[in-house]
Amino acid sequence: MHQRPQPDDQLPIPALHRWNAVFWVLLGVVPPAIAVADAPGTTRYPSLALLAVLALCYGTVGLFPGNPVLRPRTYLYVLVVGLGAMSYLLNGSAALFVVTLPHFWIYAPSAGASIALSGLAAAATVAGNIVRQGGDGEFLTGNVVFTLIGYAAGVLIGLALRHIAEDSDDRARRLSAELESAQLRLAEAHQRQGATDERERLAREIHDTLAQGFASIIVLAEAARSSLETDPGRSGQQLLAIEHTARENFAEARVLVGSAPQSGVAPGSVARTLRRTLDRFTEDTGLCVTAELPDIECDQPTRIALLRCTQESLANVRKHAAASTVDVVLAAHPYGVELEITDDGRGFVIEDSRGFGLNGMRKRLAELGGELTVTSSVGDGTRVLAMIPMNGQV
Structure with missing residues (x-):
């Protein structure tokens, strides 16, 4: 009774189904079967057959929820009839009715359907007991009272647990929405951080390559211009250095725009690489x-x-x-x-x-x-x- 009802073709959660099956068989099916073991054949055989049919139907719904022959809602109607018949055969079956109450909350599609169907089952159980006693029997027997109390308690407990389950589902949905929103914000933050990191990387690469090269070109150009008339040879060397630096800057620019292999530095010995830089x-x-x-x-x-x-x-x-x-x-x-x-x-x-x-x-x-x-x-x-x-x- 502590799980929200589900659509007719949906299986209850496995753990709940297993424990409820064990509970129902041990406390619902076995005691009546033992009780009729010494009863006359007119009572024993119909009772055992009816219990077997109810157990078979329950097993079919639990193991094969999508079968087209017996759907969960149909099984609940079978339960109503079966409980009434068992009450007639046993002259009361309040215990079986109480143990079976969780089925109406597990398999009914809504709270209203659970209340209505379990009410029909309670009425069938009471009616079976009354019919078996005949017109001379007392109406308010222990079985009748226990059935009505069990039904009322089942409704209260079922509604309370359903409310708890709905609140839990609502919290789960809110948490899921908050988690999804947080993940979205985190992804956006990662994207912004990635863009920031890439801008910093490009800025660092530009500063370490192109900006340094242009600064070198400016210094060399100023020196070449000042010595153009007094030392043409020196000016020629400086112009050649400008050309080399400009070519290196061009190569670095190609790397930065992605049209050349990364790093812009040819493989080789670190000592030779640094030596060339120092010589320049x-x-x-x-x-x-x-x-x-x-x-x-x-x-x-x-x-x-x-x-x-x-x-x-x-x-x-x-x-x-x-x-x-x-x-x-x-x-x-x-x-x-x-x-x-x-x-x-x-x-x-x-x-x-x-x-x-x-x-x-x-x-x-x-x-x-x-x-x-x-x-x-x-x-x-x-x-x-x-x-x-x-x-x-x-």
Whole structure:
């Protein structure tokens, strides 16, 4: 009786059906069958046959709810007739009626149908008992009273449990709607976060590649123009450097718009990659660069991150440091690879730095589990230390 009624072709939940079947057989079918074991044949055989029919119908509805012969509502009408007949044969079957009451709440399509059909069953049970006693019997027997009390209690309990079940279903629907809404908001937030992350990534790539290249082109163009008349050879070298830088920027632009392989950095040794960058920097600026670049094995993302940190650090030296020397040291350790870039420039107050470059380097290294350490003070130069873990170590 504690489950909401379901459509005629729908099976009750398996656990409820099993427990109700056991309860009904043990307390509803077995006791009457035992009671008529010693009864005369005119009572025993019809009673056992009727109990077998009711059990067969119940099993058919429970095991094959979609069968076209016996649907749940039809089974309830069979129950009404069967309970009346059993009451007549046994001179009262209030206990069987009470034990059978949950069937009317499990299989009836609505609360009204449950009340009406169980009321018909109560009336049939009372009528069977009265007819069996004949006109001389007492009307309000114990079976009749117990049947009426059982019916009233069944209605009250059934309505209460149905109300609880409906409230539970309503809460479940509300929770489901809230969950769906939360999932939708979460998906939208993920989408917005993804778009934000992609914008930050593009901004960092543009800053580390195109913006640095254009800045180099501007510096080289100014130097070439100033030495065009006094040192044409030097101007020619600077114009060639401008051409190389512009080609590199063009290649990086193709990567950013997706028309070239990702990274824009050809595979190879990290030492050779950094050496080419340092040579270009020396050629463009004339600064003295010392480097310790052992041939370290590392994957492509690590090599790209080291290259971008080197390019950003050298760009900062060129634009802000007014340095005369730059030292670059690449080293492998058990915990990872380190890149240290030191200059003897004017230095700066780290807390006052508002540039995009340092934050971009930190985020790029953080994506690989690494970290960036910047040490500087006014007049004492700057030290940039990038660490990237290797082999899963941090």
